[in-house]
Amino acid sequence: MSYFEEDFEKVRRRDEERRRKRRKDEDAFEIVEEVFDRPTLMALYDLINDGIIDRMFGVVATGKEARVYWAKNSRGDDLAVKIFLKETSDFRRSIIKYIDGDPRFARMRRDIRHIIKIWCSKEFKNLKEAIAAGVRVPEPIAFRENILVMKFIGDDGVPAPLIREVPPGDPEEAFGTVLEYIKRAVLKAKIVHADLSEYNIMNWNEELYIIDWGSAVHITHPQALEFLRRDISNIVNFFRKLGIETPSVEDIYKRLIREIP
Ligand SMILES: Nc1ncnc2c1ncn2[C@@H]1O[C@H](COP(=O)(O)OP(=O)(O)OP(=O)(O)O)[C@@H](O)[C@H]1O
Ligand SMILES: [Mg+2]
Structure with missing residues (x-):
């Protein structure tokens, strides 16, 4: 045995x-x-x-x-x-x-x-x-x-800790990284995470890992855009609390969905 x-x-x-x-x-x-x-x-x-x-x-x-x-x-x-x-x-x-x-x-x-x-x-x-x-x-x-x-x-x-426990050392850069990941998921994989927040991002020696993809939906899902807006909003709120300036949720959201073919 x-x-x-x-x-x-x-x-x-x-x-x-x-x-x-x-x-x-x-x-x-x-x-x-x-x-x-x-x-x-x-x-x-x-x-x-x-x-x-x-x-x-x-x-x-x-x-x-x-x-x-x-x-x-x-x-x-x-x-x-x-x-x-x-x-x-x-x-x-x-x-x-x-x-x-x-x-x-x-x-x-x-x-x-x-x-x-x-x-x-x-x-x-x-x-x-x-x-x-x-x-x-x-x-x-x-x-x-x-x-x-x-x-x-x-x-x-x-x-590894979640970013809510151990925030990224460079919040500005990390915010850009997370937005880029959202964008790649939507434009290349055609999925929206739908449960994205500081609770589902791990910080492993300053490398960010997005976890917990069970709720992700295809961009054709009837609520996909609603989930996308919420994901963006959670991320913007979290990073603003870390003291960085960000574009508005609406700006980020609009810019992104304009790129969906
Ligand atoms: N690949 C992994 N390596 C190490 N730890 C992990 C991994 N995936 C998940 N975990 C740990 O397990 C926790 C829960 O994982 P996950 O978020 O995927 O499940 P969940 O069902 O949503 O749980 P919760 O309700 O706590 O969010 C994570 O916060 C993390 O601490
Ligand atoms: Mg989780």
Whole structure:
């Protein structure tokens, strides 16, 4: 048994143990159950068998919709493993508006697990397209069911800080960089991030990484321009708070959409 399989076996046994205890500790049970339900375990096994993941370490971030783990492949490269949590109706409601109306996902089933899988594949695809357009994002490596594997941004299992925690040393330059990334995403990849803010930009030794591309929509999405304006507005507000002068949201927005063919 590899180190990871042992760990894995431990989690599985603990999970069973908890079942037997008839959910004495409702919350703790919930956590294991939520992340490592059967299909998730199977998907993780697949990723291990395919040689994509070798070892899983601790959780580095817990959001409402996903947990991110630090892992390594057999070469020792650091990976970020984002596991989308079991579907809640809230989750379903919050994501469906991003998928609906996107021609790339026209024939999707409304089945919830399937939606999560699509959500995960959508983030993978968006990351690929963003990279191809010259936007700095964590390189996506693989996805399986509700699990997305990407390059780890940070050192020794510690994620790089978000710009809201460690603002860029040169805000003026950073603002220009983020605007350029928005522009490349829209004009080359034809996608709008739709959840862009200081909460989804990492600062890794002054290199900015745009993360969390699950919500991104194609520019033909009915709300794409509304999302674009909001993204720009979040970025402008954040950088103005850092003390720089910027053009107005409206100017930036108008100039950009004029360039869309
Ligand atoms: N590639 C990565 N490398 C290192 N850490 C990462 C990576 N991707 C995400 N993280 C960490 O996980 C956190 C959550 O990731 P992300 O924003 O993609 O998920 P989320 O579901 O939106 O979570 P939240 O609700 O907290 O925003 C990030 O703020 C970051 O700390
Ligand atoms: Mg996020």
